[in-house]
Amino acid sequence: xxxxxxxxxxxxxxxxxxxxxxxxxxxxxxxxxxxxxxxxxxxxxxxxxxxxxxxxxxxxxxxxxxxxxxxxxxxxxxxxxxxxxxxxxxxxxxxxxxxxxxxxxxxxxxxxxxxxxxxxxxxxxxxxxxxxxxxxxxxxxxxxxxxxxxxxxxxxxxxxxxxxxxxxxxxxxxxxxxxxxxxxxxxxxxxxxxxxxxxxxxxxxxxxxxxxxxxxxxxxxxxxxxxxxxxxxxxxxxxxxxxxxxxxxxxxxxxxxxxxxxxxxxxxxxxxxxxxxxxxxxxxxxxxxxxxxxxxxxxxxxxxxxxxxxxxxxxxxxxxxxxxxxxxxxxxxxxxxxxxxxxxxxxxxxxxxxxxxxxxxxxxxxxxxxxxxxxxxxxxxxxxxxxxxxxxxxxx
Amino acid sequence: xxxxxxxxxxxxxxxxxxxxxxxxxxxxxxxxxxxxxxxxxxxxxxxxxxxxxxxxxxxxxxxxxxxxxxxxxxxxxxxxxxxxxxxxxxxxxxxxxxxxxxxxxxxxxxxxxxxxxxxxxxxxxxxxxxxxxxxxxxxxxxxxxxxxxxxxxxxxxxxxxxxxxxxxxxxxxxxxxxxxxxxxxxxxxxxxxxxxxxxxxxxxxxxxxxxxxxxxxxxxxxxxxxxxxxxxxxxxxxxxxxxxxxxxxxxxxxxxxxxxxxxxxxxxxxxxxxxxxxxxxxxxxxxxxxxxxxxxxxxxxxxxxxxxxxxxxxxxxxxxxxxxxxxxxxxxxxxxxxxxxxxxxxxxxxxxxxxxxxxxxxxxxxxxxxxxxxxxxxxxxxxxxxxxxxxxxxxxxxxxxxxxxxxxxxxxxxxxxxxxxxxxxxxxxxxxxxxxxxxxxxxxxxxxxxxxxxxxxxxxxxxxxxxxxxxxxxxxxxxxxxxxxxxxxxxxxxxxxxxxxxxxxxxxxxxxxxxxxxxxxxxxxxx
Ligand SMILES: Cc1cc2nc3c(=O)[nH]c(=O)nc-3n(C[C@H](O)[C@H](O)[C@H](O)COP(=O)(O)OP(=O)(O)OC[C@H]3O[C@@H](n4cnc5c(N)ncnc54)[C@H](O)[C@@H]3O)c2cc1C
Numbered sequence: 065x066x067x068x069x070x071x072x073x074x075x076x077x078x079x080x081x082x083x084x085x086x087x088x089x090x091x092x093x094x095x096x097x098x099x100x101x102x103x104x105x106x107x108x109x110x111x112x113x114x115x116x117x118x119x120x121x122x123x124x125x126x127x128x129x130x131x132x133x134x135x136x137x138x139x140x141x142x143x144x145x146x147x148x149x150x151x152x153x154x155x156x157x158x159x160x161x162x163x164x165x166x167x168x169x170x171x172x173x174x175x176x177x178x179x180x181x182x183x184x185x186x187x188x189x190x191x192x193x194x195x196x197x198x199x200x201x202x203x204x205x206x207x208x209x210x211x212x213x214x215x216x217x218x219x220x221x222x223x224x225x226x227x228x229x230x231x232x233x234x235x236x237x238x239x240x241x242x243x244x245x246x247x248x249x250x251x252x253x254x255x256x257x258x259x260x261x262x263x264x265x266x267x268x269x270x271x272x273x274x275x276x277x278x279x280x281x282x283x284x285x286x287x288x289x290x291x292x293x294x295x296x297x298x299x300x301x302x303x304x305x306x307x308x309x310x311x312x313x314x315x316x317x318x319x320x321x322x323x324x325x326x327x328x329x330x331x332x333x334x335x336x337x338x339x340x341x342x343x344x345x346x347x348x349x350x351x352x353x354x355x356x357x358x359x360x361x362x363x364x365x366x367x368x369x370x371x372x373x374x375x376x377x378x379x380x381x382x383x384x385x386x387x388x389x390x391x392x393x394x395x396x397x398x399x400x401x402x403x404x405x406x407x408x409x410x411x412x413x414x415x416x417x418x419x420x421x422x423x424x425x426x427x428x429x430x431x432x433x434x435x436x437x438x439x440x441x442x443x444x445x446x447x448x449x450x451x452x453x454x455x456x457x458x459x460x
Numbered sequence: 461x462x463x464x465x466x467x468x469x470x471x472x473x474x475x476x477x478x479x480x481x482x483x484x485x486x487x488x489x490x491x492x493x494x495x496x497x498x499x500x501x502x503x504x505x506x507x508x509x510x511x512x513x514x515x516x517x518x519x520x521x522x523x524x525x526x527x528x529x530x531x532x533x534x535x536x537x538x539x540x541x542x543x544x545x546x547x548x549x550x551x552x553x554x555x556x557x558x559x560x561x562x563x564x565x566x567x568x569x570x571x572x573x574x575x576x577x578x579x580x581x582x583x584x585x586x587x588x589x590x591x592x593x594x595x596x597x598x599x600x601x602x603x604x605x606x607x608x609x610x611x612x613x614x615x616x617x618x619x620x621x622x623x624x625x626x627x628x629x630x631x632x633x634x635x636x637x638x639x640x641x642x643x644x645x646x647x648x649x650x651x652x653x654x655x656x657x658x659x660x661x662x663x664x665x666x667x668x669x670x671x672x673x674x675x676x677x678x679x680x681x682x683x684x685x686x687x688x689x690x691x692x693x694x695x696x697x698x699x700x701x702x703x704x705x706x707x708x709x710x711x712x713x714x715x716x717x718x719x720x721x722x723x724x725x726x727x728x729x730x731x732x733x734x735x736x737x738x739x740x741x742x743x744x745x746x747x748x749x750x751x752x753x754x755x756x757x758x759x760x761x762x763x764x765x766x767x768x769x770x771x772x773x774x775x776x777x778x779x780x781x782x783x784x785x786x787x788x789x790x791x792x793x794x795x796x797x798x799x800x801x802x803x804x805x806x807x808x809x810x811x812x813x814x815x816x817x818x819x820x821x822x823x824x825x826x827x828x829x830x831x832x833x834x835x836x837x838x839x840x841x842x843x844x845x846x847x848x849x850x851x852x853x854x855x856x857x858x859x860x861x862x863x864x865x866x867x868x869x870x871x872x873x874x875x876x877x878x879x880x881x882x883x884x885x886x887x888x889x890x891x892x893x894x895x896x897x898x899x900x901x902x903x904x905x906x907x908x909x910x911x912x913x914x915x916x917x918x919x920x921x922x923x924x925x926x927x928x929x930x931x932x933x934x935x936x937x938x939x940x941x942x943x944x945x946x947x948x949x950x951x952x953x954x955x956x957x958x959x960x961x962x963x964x965x966x967x968x969x970x971x972x973x974x975x976x977x978x979x980x981x982x983x984x985x986x987x
Contacts, residue, residue, distance in 0.1 A: 066566045090565035183568070186580035201576050312584055315591055 067092050070118035071207040071268035075276075079286055086289055089181075091119040094288035101383065102408070104287035108254050108295045109409050111283030112213035114275060115292060117253075117260065118268075120166075121180040122206050123188060127197035130174050136191050137340055138168060139323055141333040145170045150234045150249050153331050154323045155187075160344030161311035161320035163187070164304060165328075169236045169249055177202075177247075177262070181304040191340065207268040211275065212258035212295070214457055215282040220248060220259045222278040223271075228259070233459040242267070242274035253292060255299020257457040293384040294405045297414060300359060300450025302326055306386045307357070307402045307416050324353035325418070327450060356424035359448035360391065360401060362413040362432055366444035374437045380406040380413055391417050392431040392442060398423045401432055407452065414452050415445075423447070466492045466751040468982070469741055471728045471767065472922070472961065474502025477757030478711040478722075479975030480960040480982075482533050485718035487983050492749060493712075493720060494741065496727040496922060499705070500712045502757075503921055503928065504970050506705025510908035512858040513796035516703035517912065518921060518928070520792075520847060520865040521545060521816070523697050524684070524971040525707065532976075533714040540710035542698035543852050547815030549806070550660045551898035557805035558656045559812060574654045581651045586686075592636055593686040595628050639679045645823050647679035659820040663843055666869060668929045668968060670789040672830030673823050681933060684969075697816070699852045707970055731756070731767045731957060738957035741767075753956040755978065758922065759930035760784055760943035760963040764952070774953055780944040784963075788914030788926030789833060791842075791871035793891045796908040797862040800848065801899035813851045819844040819894050833870030838887045841894050843869045861907070866891055871913055873925040879915035887911060929968025930961050942967060950978040958982055 068091045070076075076094055084095040093116060096104060107113040125134060134142040140153035147170050154165040166180040178184070188199045211220050221228045224239040228248070231237050236249040244267030252258030263271045275284065296303065304310055308326055309319040322345065323332050334346055367378035384405035391399040404415030415432065423430060426449045431442035470481045473495030485491045499505055503518040522542055530540065546562035558574060560567045564583075572579035598620075625633060638647060644665030648658040665671075665678035672678075700706045712722055727744040731754050740750040756763040764773060764781045806812055820826055820843055829839035846866040850857040857863045868891050875883065888911035896902045914926025923930070931943060942948055942965045949965075950958050960978035962968035 066561070066563065068569065087565065090569055183580045183583070186577045186584070189577060313587055315587070315594065 071265045072116045075272050089119040096288040096290045097286045101290035104291035107285035108213050112215040113287035115210040117210050118207045122202045123178045124200045124202045125176040129195035129197040133192050133197045139332045141336045156341030157311045160341035163311045207263045207265045209261045212252045212254040216258045219279045219282050223274050242270040254295040298453040325355040327357040359450045360415045360417045360445040361448050362443050362445040370441045390433045466490050469751040470755045472757035473500040475504045475708045476975035479972040480979045481720045482715035483979030485720035491720040493722040494726040501705045501708030504704040504708045506703030510796045514856045515794040519704045521697045522970050529972040535710045538710040538713040541701040545697045545699050549812040550818045551805045578652045578654045585651050589686040642679045643674045643676050644678040645673040655822045659823045660818050663820045670787045672827045701853045737955040755958040757961045759924045761924040763959045785932045786925050786927045788873035789870045791868040792912040793866040794910040795864040798905040802901045803899045817846050833872045836876035838871045873914035879913050884911050930963035950981045
C-alpha cells in the first residue's frame with residue numbers, strides 16, 4: 065500500500081464502520097469510527113476517548129548537549145525542563161516565524177523526546193554542529209495513543225497498574241502496560257484531562273488491547289480526527305497548515321506568523337540567549353506584533369437574523385471547518401477565521417481567528433462572514449480570549 | 461513572383477512557426493507557412509516509422525507549453541490533450557532504485573528509505589525552487605527589454621525587472637545568484653547526500669547543453685523544471701496524447717481554422733530582400749512567394765546565414781551569429797517493443813512504467829559520460845531518460861506492444877571522424893547496453909529501433925549542428941542576449957524580417973512562447 069498504516073491498524077480497521085480514513089503525515093488514520101462522530105466527541109468530554117496519534121513525528125535527542133541543542137532550536141527554556149517534565153513549544157526560523165510546534169519531554173538527564181507535526185530531522189541536524197548530541201528519528205519505532213477525557217486517569221491508571229494521581233499536568237513517567245515498557249505523559253490535544261502513551265511499536269497492539277479491556281466500564285471509546293478537531297478548537301489549540309502556515313512552506317511573507325501573533329507569547333523566553341529567531345523576536349516584541357490569534361464566538365441571535373431572511377433556522381456545521389473566512393469591523397476587513405465549529409458542549413459557534421492587533425481585545429464586536437443559501441452575509445461575533453473551554457480537571 | 465501577396469510568410473512549420481502563424485492569422489492576417497518536410501512539427505513530431513508503432517521522433521515530453529497558447533488557440537478543440545507523467549524512477553547498480561511519485565507522502569517515504577535527511581531537504585528544496593521559479597517567471601513572459609535602449613517601453617520593462625528582483629529579498633536573490641553561477645552538482649550537494657538523487661536531479665541541468673553536471677551554470681536549468689508548475693500545470697511533465705506531433709498538429713489545425721495556409725515539402729532557399737526590406741521568399745524548386753513580411757522559425761544560423769545573402773547583414777551581427785553556441789550533444793533512440801522492459805529493481809509491470817525512467821546512477825556516471833563527449837566520442841555509458849508512451853496512450857502501439865522513447869546524452873555533433881551509419885548503430889548499441897544493465901530482457905523484445913544522432917537531426921530536421929534547443933540554454937545566450945544582444949526582440953536588421961524559433965527568447969523546448977511573443981511584437985508593428 066502506498067500510504068502507511070499505523071501499528072494499530074489491525075485493531076482500528078475493523079472498527080471503522082464507513083472505512084472513513086484521512087491522511088496524516090503519510091499515514092491513514094480514522095476520520096471517525098462510527099457513522100457519525102458525535103459520540104466520539106462526547107467521549108472526549110464526558111468519559112474517555114482513545115485516539116491513535118502515531119503519525120506524529122518523534123525524535124529522540126540524546127547526549128551531554130541534548131538540552132543545548134533543543135534550547136538553540138525552540139523558544140521555550142529547555143534548560144529549565146527537569147527530568148520528567150514536558151514543555152509545549154513552537155520553533156522558529158531566523159526571522160522569528162513559526163516553523164512548527166510540538167513538545168519536548170525530558171526522559172532522563174541527557175535524553176529528550178521531541179514531537180513535531182512536520183519532519184524536523186534535517187533542521188535539528190543543521191543546528192547540532194559542534195554539539196555532542198545525537199538525534200534519532202523514532203517516528204516509526206514509537207507508536208502513540210492518546211487517552212483523553214474525564215475518565216482518562218482511571219483508565220490509564222488501571223491499565224498501567226500505577227496510580228497516576230501524582231503525574232501532574234505536562235509531566236511524564238515510565239510505566240508498564242500489558243508487560244510493555246511505555247512512557248506516559250500528561251498531555252494531549254483536547255484541552256481535557258488526558259494522557260499520551262508512547263509505546264515501542266512491537267508492543268502497540270498489546271497496549272491497545274489492554275486499554276480497551278480496562279476502559280470498557282469507563283466508557284473508553286475509540287475516536288477519530290473529526291472529534292479531535294472539534295475538541296482542539298474548543299481548547300484553543302492551533303493546527304499547523306490550518307491555523308498557521310509553517311514558515312518553510314510560506315511562499316510570501318504575509319503567510320508567516322510569529323509566536324506572538326499565534327497567542328504563543330508565553331512560550332517565547334527572550335531572556336535565554338542564542339536561539340534561532342531570537343533577534344527578530346526581540347525586535348518584534350518591542351514594536352508589538354501586528355496580528356493576534358483569538359477566539360471568536362458568533363452570536364446566535366445574529367445567526368438567527370441571517371437565516372431568517374431565508375425563513376430558515378440557523379444552520380450550523382456538524383463538523384469543524386478549515387477554510388479561511390473574512391472577519392470585519394465597521395471599517396472593513398480586520399482579519400480572518402481559520403477554523404471553526406459548533407461546540408455541542410458550549411452551545412456556541414466558535415472559531416479561531418487572526419485579528420489585526422487593535423481589534424483583538426476580548427469583548428470587541430466584530431463580524432464573521434457566513435454563507436447562507438449561497439449568499440454572503442455577516443454575523444456578529446465577540447472576541448474571546450482562548451481557550452473557549454477550560455475544565456478544572458485538565459490540570460488538576 | 462506569384463500574383464497574390466501574403467501579409468506574412470512563416471518559414472518553418474515547427475511548433476513555434478505554427479504558433480506564430482496562428483496568432484497572426486487570428487489577428488486577421490493572410491499567412492502562409494512553408495515547411496520543408498512532409499509533416500509539420502519540426503522537432504515536435506510523431507511519425508509511424510515502423511508500421512503500427514508511433515514514435516515521438518525527437519522531443520517526447522511537454523512541460524512548458526504556455527497555457528495561454530492552449531487557451532488562445534483553443535488547442536483542446538483541435539485535439540490537444542496533455543496527460544500526466546507522474547513519476548521518475550532511477551535504477552541503481554546495487555539492484556535498488558530511487559523513485560519520485562506524484563504523491564508527496566509517497567515520495568517522502570521513498571526518499572526516506574535512502575536518507576531521512578534528504579527526505580526533509582527535498583521538501584524544502586521543492587518549495588525554494590517553486591519560489592524562485594515564481595520569481596524568474598515574469599522574465600520569461602516579457603518581450604525582452606533592450607538594456608541599452610532609451611525607449612520608454614524598454615525603460616519601463618527594465619524598471620519592472622529591476623523592481624522585481626528587489627522584491628525577492630536578499631535571501632532569495634542570493635539563492636538565485638548561486639543557481640546562476642554554480643554547477644548543478646555543487647548546488648545539489650548543498651542540499652542532498654544521496655548520490656542517485658543528486659544525479660537524477662542534475663540531469664535536468666545538462667539536457668541540451670554541452671556541459672556536464674560539474675560545469676558551472678548548469679544549476680540554473682534546474683529551475684526550468686519547476687516553471688511548469690506555476691500556471692496551474694501541477695505536474696511538471698506531461699505527455700501529449702498521440703505523441704509530441706499532436707501538439708504541432710493541433711496548432712496547425714488551429715492556424716488553419718483562422719485561415720492560415722500550410723504548405724509542406726516547400727524548402728525555402730532564400731529570403732528576397734529589396735531595398736533593405738524582406739518582400740518574399742524563393743523556394744528551392746524556384747517558386748517565389750511575395751509577402752509584406754517574412755518570419756523565420758529556423759535557428760539563428762539558418763535565419764541569418766542560411767537564408768540571406770551576407771551582404772545584407774552588418775559585420776558584427778555576422779560575428780555574433782557565428783559565435784552563437786549551438787553544439788549538439790544529444791541523441792535519441794526510439795524502440796518498438798514486443799513487451800515491456802522488465803527492470804530488475806522493480807520486477808513485472810508497475811506504475812514506474814507510466815513515468816520517466818532515468819539512467820543516472822551517480823554524478824560520476826554522468827560526468828564520465830560527459831568526459832567522453834568532451835574529447836569527441838559519444839558516451840560509452842550514456843545518460844538516458846526514457847518514457848513508454850504506449851503505457852500512457854495505448855494508441856501509440858498495437859495492443860499489447862509498446863514504444864519507448866530514449867533521450868540520450870552525450871552524442872557530440874562533432875564526433876571524431878564524423879557520424880557514419882556504423883557509428884550510428886554503435887551509438888544505438890551503447891544506449892541499449894546501458895538500459896539492458898537494468899532491464900536485461902530489453903534486447904530480446906526489440907522489434908525495431910530508430911537511432912537519431914545529432915547529424916540526423918541536422919540533416920532530417922534542419923537543426924543546425926543537431927542542437928535540440930536551436931542554441932544552448934546557457935546564461936550568456938538567454939533573455940535579452942538571445943540570440944544576440946542587439947537582435948533579441950524578434951527583429952532583424954532587415955525591415956520586415958523577423959525571427960521566432962527556439963533561438964529567440966525564452967528559448968528551446970515545446971513552449972510556443974518564442975512564436976507567440978514574436979507574433980505579438982509583429983502585430984504591434986503591423987497596427
Ligand atoms: C531529440 C530532441 C529531443 C527533445 N526533447 C524535448 C522534450 O522532451 N521536451 C521539450 O520541451 N523539448 C524537447 N526538445 C526541444 C524542442 O523539441 C525544440 O526546442 C522545439 O521543438 C523547437 O521548435 P521550433 O518550432 O522552434 O523549431 P523546429 O522544431 O526546429 O522547427 C523548425 C522547422 O523548420 C523546418 N525547416 C528547416 N529549414 C527549412 C527551410 N529552409 N525551409 C522550410 N522549412 C525549413 C524544419 O523542418 C522544422 O519543421 C527536443 C529536441 C530534440 C531534437
